[in-house]
Amino acid sequence: MTEYQFTNNWFGGNIPTWDYLMNQFKPATILEIGSFEGRSTCYIIEKCSSHHAIDVTCIDSWEGGVEEHQKGTAMSEIERRFDHNVALAQSRAKNPVTLNKIKMHSVPACCRLMATRGEQAFDLIYVDGSHQAPDVLADAVLAFNLLRVGGLMIFDDYLWCMEAQGKEDPLNMPKPAIDAFMTLYARKMKIISGAPIYQIYAQKTGR
Numbered sequence: 001m002t003e004y005q006f007t008n009n010w011f012g013g014n015i016p017t018w019d020y021l022m023n024q025f026k027p028a029t030i031l032e033i034g035s036f037e038g039r040s041t042c043y044i045i046e047k048c049s050s051h052h053a054i055d056v057t058c059i060d061s062w063e064g065g066v067e068e069h070q071k072g073t074a075m076s077e078i079e080r081r082f083d084h085n086v087a088l089a090q091s092r093a094k095n096p097v098t099l100n101k102i103k104m105h106s107v108p109a110c111c112r113l114m115a116t117r118g119e120q121a122f123d124l125i126y127v128d129g130s131h132q133a134p135d136v137l138a139d140a141v142l143a144f145n146l147l148r149v150g151g152l153m154i155f156d157d158y159l160w161c162m163e164a165q166g167k168e169d170p171l172n173m174p175k176p177a178i179d180a181f182m183t184l185y186a187r188k189m190k191i192i193s194g195a196p197i198y199q200i201y202a203q204k205t206g207r
């Protein structure tokens with residue numbers, strides 16, 4: 001149990017921006033929608049626990065999204081690696097880490113969190129679950145209610161697209177949903193400028 005078991009490094013390129021933001025925001029209550037094998041979760045655990053004790057909630061169906069279905073990814077193996085990786089990250093953490101794993105689809109899981117933890121329960125919410133536009137919009141709206149005023153919401157894969165160039169399906173990509181959400185919540189969310197465009201970083205400014 002000495003090494004992480006990752007088969008991808010989707011998250012690695014985000015680390016310089018995250019390091020900067022985590023040092024500024026120092027989130028203590030963190031919600032991740034979409035954890036896969038825990039690459040981003042382990043970063044969050046190691047980085048954020050360097051400041052103080054943290055509480056991390058991970059929502060994932062561990063059924064995979066359309067891209068995993070297409071590739072035939074064995075999701076039970078992905079979930080096994082998640083369990084291994086986050087246990088290792090917890091053991092390396094500088095301060096206590098409470099880890100809440102919720103194996104459910106994101107919409108009912110967020111509704112459950114709203115009932116059990118209440119509105120504005122989280123300092124940081126990372127939205128990286130389904131990449132289909134209607135799902136991303138639902139995750140964003142629910143996440144908004146779970147995020148405290150002043151808290152940080154991060155969307156992954158703003159520019160992600162499964163189809164080849166010229167054959168894009170706008171309902172099978174996060175961008176239209178993130179654009180719709182940020183437009184409708186423009187008086188309550190502020191984009192943090194100056195960061196690479198592949199992720200969207202936004203602060204909640206009002207309820």
Ligand SMILES: C[S@@+](CC[C@H](N)C(=O)[O-])C[C@H]1O[C@@H](n2cnc3c(N)ncnc32)[C@H](O)[C@@H]1O
Pocket residue numbers: 010011033034035036037038039040041059060061062063064065104105106107128129130131135
């Ligand atoms: C891109 S991966 C997450 C990657 C992870 N954040 C990382 O950086 O390593 C997306 C994950 O979202 C999960 N997922 C897809 N649709 C979902 C849904 N509607 N509810 C919950 N989880 C979902 C998939 O099972 C998959 O593990």
